[in-house]
Amino acid sequence: MLNSVVASPSLKYRTPFILNMPEEAWFDVNMMQKDMLLAEELGRQLDVALPSVALSNQLLTAARAQGLAKHDFAIVYKVLARMSGIDL
Numbered sequence: 001m002l003n004s005v006v007a008s009p010s011l012k013y014r015t016p017f018i019l020n021m022p023e024e025a026w027f028d029v030n031m032m033q034k035d036m037l038l039a040e041e042l043g044r045q046l047d048v049a050l051p052s053v054a055l056s057n058q059l060l061t062a063a064r065a066q067g068l069a070k071h072d073f074a075i076v077y078k079v080l081a082r083m084s085g086i087d088l
Contacts, residue, residue: 029064029071029073056076059080062076
């Protein structure tokens with residue numbers, strides 16, 4: 001467990017944002033989707049499959065469709081919960 005993602009300082013830092021969305025988005029959905037689209041384009045150019053990028057982009061697209069584009073990108077957890085029928 002100490003070497004897993006659970007022990008990640010980044011995860012410990014982001015957890016409050018995931019559970020309680022911040023008032024001010026540091027990295028909003030629009031910004032992150034721009035980066036995902038660039039990554040997908042680079043993957044196509046290099047003929048490299050990037051399934052996690054494609055999935056992330058789909059979640060960001062769903063967030064935008066739900067009117068959440070200006071929220072911190074951690075909102076994708078709420079989008080995923082909604083899609084799964086889980087109430088957060």
